[in-house]
Amino acid sequence: MTSAAMPAAPVVVVIEDDPETASLITLLLEECGFTVHTAANGEAGVAAAREHRPVLVTMDLGLPGMDGFEATRRIRQFSDAYILVISGANTEPDLIMAFGAGADDYLTKPFRPRVLQARIQSVQRRPRRGPGGAAGAARPVLERQGLVMDPWARIVSADGAEVTLTPTEFDLLRLLLEGGRRVRGRAQLALLLAGHSLRGGGAVSSIDDKTIDVYICNLRRKLGDRLEGRRWIQTLRGAGYRLAPVP
Template structure:
């Protein structure tokens, strides 16, 4: 069973070419108990990830060598660390592209050390189970229990090993980011429930996060593409117009 790192074991890679900002982020994360390493350009960041194996990466968008988007694409093939992109540009297109490459959040400069700390802390204590609404009672999903404390969720062709953090579709393992995995787990735990975007944001990202439902929309879109790749015309997550998302009815 995989357990999350303790506070003393957490490692953070700060990727920032501005020395003052790098020092600010490093100091903030060190105060939160992280072992911090820095990189100041794209190639150094890519090289540092397999060596340092960080739990968190803060990633400036405008880096020399390789920009932050390309760094994120490359490191996503080797790590499931939380990625927070940081940029001087607040353009919505940059934000959405950043999230589509696998980032978990996006901070525009200037930002406060308090805001950074709150968001990082929220990521590492995400609630695992959201309450069902009175209007949408939870449906108990079918579960296989290999061990007393080992949770496995099944929904049609999908099998989620919650404790092992693995997802299989038709027996094939899928590569999901941490955020995509947490979203799918919440949806599969209550497959009859229609989740609003705001409810998913609170349950997966935590109460400290800004109420920006674009986070949910982009990550659900990414998750859908991964679930459907090679699955023909099968759909796994349904959009309920004007409300949010729920699991598609499981195929017989």
């Protein structure tokens, strides 16, 4: 009898120039069931992401040669992998630049191993683009005033023009579209993005909470949702976000 082939382990590319940190991240990832490829600089990291097609990339920012911001931008041009920045840089401009380049999450050094593993496990709970679905399966499309999302194909268009989003930006916009006029607080959105239920709860760091605002800012910029003519995302000061009312 021929045994069934085991499914291939998901792949992660670790881009880190410090050998000890790279070894620690690799060990933690392998404990989570990943196959890991490492790169010690930005150029090699971009090449590894192109070759191995990972589901997740961990990215240091202070890399020799091409820095982590530029490496993130280049990987985002061809990959929908989740990009987790792991860096000693923790200023607000660093976070804004990283998310603007296409990062999905940010963890500062030194980090606790269990926190990194929790972030990794949350990534595994997020949906990814698939090659197809079950025959005859329904593919509901979400629409709102010229904004159209196909959740299965992970495609978004605004007024007929396709909009390129990072995986986290896409997931956040999906939560807002599905919620309609229901207000979602920043902590609620951070929990949902991490794959937790609101009823079951879960830990949300201050960075998770604060960076929801950065994600929303990026979404508005990419969608062309300007203050003077906001059509899609409404801010309720002190409460959170929801879809704007239909005029």
